[in-house]
Amino acid sequence: MPATELRAADTDRTAVAEVLGRALSEGRLTVTEYDERLAAAYAARTLAELAPLTADLPAPAPARRPEQRATYGSCGGGDLRQAWRGYLTVALVVWAVYLASSLAGGFGYPWPVWVVGPWGAVLLGRTLTTRGAPARRG
Structure with missing residues (x-):
């Protein structure tokens, strides 16, 4: 089974919601776009349904080292x-x-x-x- 057909977990949906929230606060999304994408993220069943919601947004900055x-x-x-x-x-x-x-x-x-x-x-x-x-x- 392709990875994109795997079922999405709550953590996957939450991660997408956080990316969308950052994009909204940075001015990359309008409130309407954010609302539509967020609703789609929480309704998504597979990873393939989540991927397009953030495809046109910049990748999150790499995690900083603990120090x-x-x-x-x-x-x-x-x-x-x-x-x-x-x-x-x-x-x-x-x-x-x-x-x-x-x-x-x-x-x-x-x-x-x-x-x-x-x-x-x-x-x-x-x-x-x-x-x-x-x-x-x-």
Whole structure:
């Protein structure tokens, strides 16, 4: 079976959502494009369905070595701070779009919970497990 026909995992969808969030915050995507691609990412079943969503965006910067992250303390705290900043930025934009469209056409189903909810849960889990990591290592 080709790799592109493999089923996508939640982590694959979350990774695409993070790339899309960065592209939105950098001004590479409009809010409408971001919303459409994000919905498609969470609806994707295979890796082949995820690939085109970020194909026209620049590749993420390579991960920094651990010694370069030392300015934020141990456990990549700087990376978590940046992830939380991205999450909060996207959450604010998504809720603003929802509120603006609701004011224009009446309040409907609060779809932003499906964008910010799973992403926030994964990010919270990552934060909690990363902060507990030094005690388990040492």
